[in-house]
Amino acid sequence: MMSHGTKFLALVLSVCGMFSARLCAQGPATAATPPMGWNSWNHFRNKVDDATIRAQADAMVSSGMRDAGYIYVNIDDTWEGERDAQGIIQANSKFPDMKALADYVHSKGLKLGIYSSPGAKTCAKFEGSLGHEEQDAKTYAAWGIDYLKYDLCGLREQMKAAPSPEAAHQIMVDAYIKMRDALRSTGRPIVYSLCQYGNDAVWRWGTDVGGNLWRTTGDISDKYASMSQIGFSQAGLARFAGPGHWNDPDMLEVGNGGMNTEEYRTHMSLWAILAAPLLAGNDLTTMTPETVALLTNREVIAIDQDKTGEQGDRLWAEGPIEIWVRRLADGSKALGVFNRHPSVMTTVIDFSKLGFSGPVRARDVWQAKDLGGISAPYPVSIPGHGVILLRVK
Numbered sequence: 559m560m561s562h563g564t565k566f567l568a569l570v571l572s573v574c575g576m577f578s579a580r581l582c583a584q585g586p587a588t589a590a591t592p593p594m595g596w597n598s599w600n601h602f603r604n605k606v607d608d609a610t611i612r613a614q615a616d617a618m619v620s621s622g623m624r625d626a627g628y629i630y631v632n633i634d635d636t637w638e639g640e641r642d643a644q645g646i647i648q649a650n651s652k653f654p655d656m657k658a659l660a661d662y663v664h665s666k667g668l669k670l671g672i673y674s675s676p677g678a679k680t681c682a683k684f685e686g687s688l689g690h691e692e693q694d695a696k697t698y699a700a701w702g703i704d705y706l707k708y709d710l711c712g713l714r715e716q717m718k719a720a721p722s723p724e725a726a727h728q729i730m731v732d733a734y735i736k737m738r739d740a741l742r743s744t745g746r747p748i749v750y751s752l753c754q755y756g757n758d759a760v761w762r763w764g765t766d767v768g769g770n771l772w773r774t775t776g777d778i779s780d781k782y783a784s785m786s787q788i789g790f791s792q793a794g795l796a797r798f799a800g801p802g803h804w805n806d807p808d809m810l811e812v813g814n815g816g817m818n819t820e821e822y823r824t825h826m827s828l829w830a831i832l833a834a835p836l837l838a839g840n841d842l843t844t845m846t847p848e849t850v851a852l853l854t855n856r857e858v859i860a861i862d863q864d865k866t867g868e869q870g871d872r873l874w875a876e877g878p879i880e881i882w883v884r885r886l887a888d889g890s891k892a893l894g895v896f897n898r899h900p901s902v903m904t905t906v907i908d909f910s911k912l913g914f915s916g917p918v919r920a921r922d923v924w925q926a927k928d929l930g931g932i933s934a935p936y937p938v939s940i941p942g943h944g945v946i947l948l949r950v951k
């Protein structure tokens with residue numbers, strides 16, 4: 559039997575087939591499951607160039623990440639150069655030939671992403687797309703770009719000058735619609751990623767402006783305080799996400815060194831339950847085996863990419879202990895039992911209070927261990943800042 563998510567996707571795909579590619583360039587078929595890949599910002603900031611991107615693409619393949627589902631190689635801010643006499647955007651000297659770079663990334667079975675702003679300037683004060691939306695979308699399509707992160711930044715100048723908050727909101731919405739239409743008229747499927755930090759409850763209107771995903775918060779940093787504040791504040795957003803339109807609590811920090819293994823496990827587990835995009839943000843060329851294992855755990859990725867596309871939510875809390883649950887296509891549920899306290903905590907999982915009736919069968923995902931049948935409240939001990947991730951039927 560097809561799930562609701564699968565039926566919806568099948569319907570959209572058949573409608574896309576009936577009409578031109580234009581209608582579906584940013585439709586659900588473009589991001590049927592949360593996008594997976596890598597982005598340059600968290601690790602490289604402005605120190606990203608052609609050679610870096612090629613090396614990350616190579617490592618995405620050789621590390622096994624591509625085969626685990628990571629596909630997008632996304633260049634973030636600081637690639638932009640000047641516009642030519644016709645107003646066509648050029649990459650700066652760090653990226654001598656963007657088309658050749660896209661060809662290289664594509665030859666590896668991967669896709670290439672890029673970054674711009676609806677404002678005159680990006681966050682790092684490089685050239686934005688204001689007044690050049692159609693030209694830029696055409697340029698991206700001609701280069702072979704598959705993903706655009708569109709970051710509000712510079713447009714806040716125009717918004718500040720607006721006579722009312724409503725007018726400011728409209729400027730932002732119109733700007734996102736403008737680039738949506740520009741991308742659609744290229745006919746190339748380009749994932750459209752909105753980045754405006756969750757302002758004006760973007761989850762309520764992100765789909766209407768064509769977003770395949772939208773950032774729900776400010777920038778993540780490689781610290782437990784930042785990651786957990788962002789991740790655990792996603793409660794209640796589940797109903798706004800689904801195939802083709804995802805909440806984005808920001809990119810991964812796994813492997814960047816600022817958190818310990820338990821904390822990175824919390825990061826991966828929570829993002830999977832949240833049906834969040836999994837965009838690695840570390841240097842893929844220097845990963846420890848432990849980092850590779852964290853990023854490529856097949857069972858965790860299967861939860862994130864589950865085809866129902868239903869985001870999970872918090873079902874239970876006891877001080878620092880929180881249980882988040884996500885329904886999965888095979889009728890089972892992913893259950894994250896998180897400990898936000900820095901030291902170990904014990905608790906008892908009462909499955910009857912979490913939507914299960916009668917005995918359950920559980921598997922500990924990170925331990926890759928079947929726990930067998932459980933018919934009574936189940937005592938667990940959770941490491942500080944850690945998680946026990948279960949798949950329960």
Ligand code: GLA
Pocket residue numbers: 599634635680681682709753776777
């Ligand atoms: C903003 C975004 C970040 C990154 C930088 C680049 O801060 O939220 O994710 O793209 O801009 O300048």
